[in-house]
Amino acid sequence: MKASGAFAIFAAMDSQTIVAPMTPAGVSAVAALRVSGSQVRLVVERLFGTKAAKGLKPRMANLGTARDPESGKVLDSLLFIYFESPNSYTGEDVLELYPHGNPLIVRDLLQAIRRIEGVRLAEPGEYTRRAFLNGKMDLTQAESVADVIHSANRAELENAHRLLGGALSKKIATLTAQVKDISARLELDVDFAEEEADPDFAGWEARFVSIRESIQQILNSFHGKANLSRLPLAVLYGAPNAGKSSLVNALLGEDRVLVSNVPGTTRDFVEVRLFLEGGEIRLVDTAGIAEHATDELDALSMKKSREILEEADLKILVLDGTDERTGGALQTRDEIIPDFIVVSKSDLTSCHPERAKRVEGFLSVSSKTGEGLAELKSVMNSALFKKRENVEDLWITSEREKACLEDAYAGVNRVLDLLRRNPAVELLAFEMQLVRRALQSITGEISSEDILQSIFAGFCIGK
Numbered sequence: 533m534k535a536s537g538a539f540a541i542f543a544a545m546d547s548q549t550i551v552a553p554m555t556p557a558g559v560s561a562v563a564a565l566r567v568s569g570s571q572v573r574l575v576v577e578r579l580f581g582t583k584a585a586k587g588l589k590p591r592m593a594n595l596g597t598a599r600d601p602e603s604g605k606v607l608d609s610l611l612f613i614y615f616e617s618p619n620s621y622t623g624e625d626v627l628e629l630y631p632h633g634n635p636l637i638v639r640d641l642l643q644a645i646r647r648i649e650g651v652r653l654a655e656p657g658e659y660t661r662r663a664f665l666n667g668k669m670d671l672t673q674a675e676s677v678a679d680v681i682h683s684a685n686r687a688e689l690e691n692a693h694r695l696l697g698g699a700l701s702k703k704i705a706t707l708t709a710q711v712k713d714i715s716a717r718l719e720l721d722v723d724f725a726e727e728e729a730d731p732d733f734a735g736w737e738a739r740f741v742s743i744r745e746s747i748q749q750i751l752n753s754f755h756g757k758a759n760l761s762r763l764p765l766a767v768l769y770g771a772p773n774a775g776k777s778s779l780v781n782a783l784l785g786e787d788r789v790l791v792s793n794v795p796g797t798t799r800d801f802v803e804v805r806l807f808l809e810g811g812e813i814r815l816v817d818t819a820g821i822a823e824h825a826t827d828e829l830d831a832l833s834m835k836k837s838r839e840i841l842e843e844a845d846l847k848i849l850v851l852d853g854t855d856e857r858t859g860g861a862l863q864t865r866d867e868i869i870p871d872f873i874v875v876s877k878s879d880l881t882s883c884h885p886e887r888a889k890r891v892e893g894f895l896s897v898s899s900k901t902g903e904g905l906a907e908l909k910s911v912m913n914s915a916l917f918k919k920r921e922n923v924e925d926l927w928i929t930s931e932r933e934k935a936c937l938e939d940a941y942a943g944v945n946r947v948l949d950l951l952r953r954n955p956a957v958e959l960l961a962f963e964m965q966l967v968r969r970a971l972q973s974i975t976g977e978i979s980s981e982d983i984l985q986s987i988f989a990g991f992c993i994g995k
Contacts, residue, residue, distance in 0.1 A: 549575070550654035551645045552994040553638055560633030565641060566994065568659060571650045572614065572625035578648050580612070590616040598631070600644045607644060608637045622659050623666030657991025661984065664976060671976030671987070672700045675930050678991055684763055685811025685917055694926045700750075700933075701975055707746055707940075708971045714739065715968055718961040737951055744944045751937050753927035763805075764813045764916040767841050769868065770850035772820025775876030775899060779850060780804060780817045782899035783909065808909055810917025816840055838868070846871050846915050853877040853896065872911060878903050932987070936974045943967035 549569025555562075567575050577585035578601040584594065591613065598607040610631040620626035631637050645651055657678075664674045676695035683689035694700075714736070768776045783806055806815040818837035841847055849870035854877050872895070879898040895911065897904030928934060943966045950959055972978045 549651045550658055551575075551642065551651055552654035552659075553642065554628075554994045555633070557635060557638075558633075559635065562630050563633040563638045565629040565631070565638065565645075566621075566654075566659065567627040567629070567645060567651070568620070568622045568624050568654075568662065569651070570625065571648065572627045575627055575645055575648055575651065576612070576614070579607075579644070588614050590614055590619065598629070598641060598644075600640070601648060602644075607640050608632055618666065618668075621668065622662040623668045624662060654993060655988075656993050657988030657995060660991060660995055661988040664984075669696075670698075670701050671979060672704070672930075672933065672974060673698060674976075675933070675987060677995060679929060681992070681995065683811075687810070687917065689811075691926050695928075699926050700928060703746070703750060704971055704974050707743060708968065708975075708977075710739070710743055711964060711968045711971060715961065715964040718957060718964055737948065740944055740948050740951070744941060744948070747937055747941045747944065750928065751934065751941065753925070754934050755927045755929055763811075764845045765816065765843055766806075766813055766846040766848060766912055766916065767816045767818060767844040768848050768850050768874075769818045769837055769841060769870075770820065771852065774820065774850045774852045776817050776820070776850045777802075778899035779874070779876060779897065780815060782897075782902065782905055783815065808913040808917070810913045813912070813916055816844075841868055846912060848912075849873045851875045851894070854880050871915065874904075874908060933974050936970050940967050940970035943970060 547570075549567060549571035551565060551567045554564040554566050573585050573588065576588055579598045580594075580596040584596055588594075593611050593613050595609070595611055597609050599605060600607055608631040610629060612630065613628045615621070615626040615628070617623060617625045629641065631641055642653075646653060660669075660674050660677050663669050664671060673696050676692050679692035680689065680696055683692050768779060770776055780802070784804060802817045804815050804817075806813050818840060819834060820837075847868065847870050849868075849872070851873065853875045875894045875896045877898065877900075878896040879901045895904050895908055897908055899905075928937075943963055947960060947963045947967070950963065969978055976984075
């Protein structure tokens with residue numbers, strides 16, 4: 533179903549064919565560009581020749597040599613695929629080009645296509661906006677495209693895929709259908725208000741309470757994008773030379789942090805990104821925390837370590853397995869309480885098992901041999917990405933959808949208040965219209981140009 537509304541500005545813009553890269557700037561084996569609109573066949577003809585344009589078949593990969601339409605200069609030998617309207621992402625004719633990932637090639641191709649009459653550079657989110665306007669997806673699904681791209685962990689990504697698949701749309705459609713059914717009855721009562729006795733609203737309160745509860749359930753699932761986009765923070769801390777920096781390098785699988793046998797090598801905390809099974813996290817290696825600072829710089833380093841620990845979602849105390857005092861280190865003089873304890877350098881303590889036994893409830897690891905690293909990652913993953921009880925649950929992340937739901941919820945409350953005061957049917961009908969419009973705004977059945985412009989302006993070019 534084509535989205536409703538008088539989108540005059542968008543309609544004028546959509547008469548033009550658009551082009552943009554689908555892959556980020558930089559060197560790669562393959563890049564991708566997308567062209568969408570009525571001039572797609574002309575683009576194929578200008579780049580690859582008349583024969584290629586006449587022999588164009590939907591969804592078939594073609595190998596061709598792209599030439600500049602003006603100079604005839606060879607741009608690249610590449611694959612291209614044609615998607616015929618309406619069976620494409622945007623619902624229009626679409627051409628996807630897969631050149632070699634040299635930025636010079638991508639730039640030359642882009643400039644050559646833009647010089648063809650009727651073709652311009654796409655605006656941010658314009659492909660998805662056209663998909664919405666052409667009925668390929670509703671507004672909740674369109675908004676979820678950005679969530680799919682920017683999800684920072686698996687739970688968010690799975691939720692974004694459920695939204696893109698229409699899980700929220702179905703819930704809203706069910707609610708809208710219930711409201712429409714009641715509205716139709718009320719509108720009928722309004723039309724015949726002078727001919728019939730007062731309408732019987734017995735049992736209606738329970739229906740409205742049920743609708744309100746459904747709306748509240750969706751509202752309760754709201755997670756702000758600001759909170760979702762924050763990566764979990766795990767912080768390693770402990771005494772100087774406990775093996776924290778070596779452990780960070782071992783977890784990353786590369787020498788990212790400077791390592792030395794000299795205590796106090798790390799003077800400031802070092803932050804890296806680590807990918808776990810559940811998603812990406814921030815991992816921080818802090819300066820060693822000793823009983824007494826050796827100088828002013830050392831005191832400042834320990835102060836910064838304590839400050840970053842206050843922000844941590846997971847505090848991991850690293851103890852030196854070769855230190856005779858490791859067992860007593862748990863009786864820390866510091867007030868920092870660890871969430872988990874790691875005893876490092878297990879490859880050096882294997883001949884002294886009595887040392888390892890001094891600490892209970894710990895994980896023994898070796899940055900040199902890799903012992904315990906997989907278990908440590910598993911512990912971190914479980915702590916930072918807790919499994920949800922019901923994987924079928926979904927949450928909303930859009931402030932716009934939240935505001936629409938709040939409007940609908942407030943409208944249902946007003947209806948319930950009117951019912952209890954035995955109101956005129958006209959008032960009930962009016963309030964139900966407002967509830968219905970609020971719900972329809974969520975999926976885009978009712979939308980303004982300003983709202984659409986605001987939504988899609990936040991997308992990247994090429995999506």
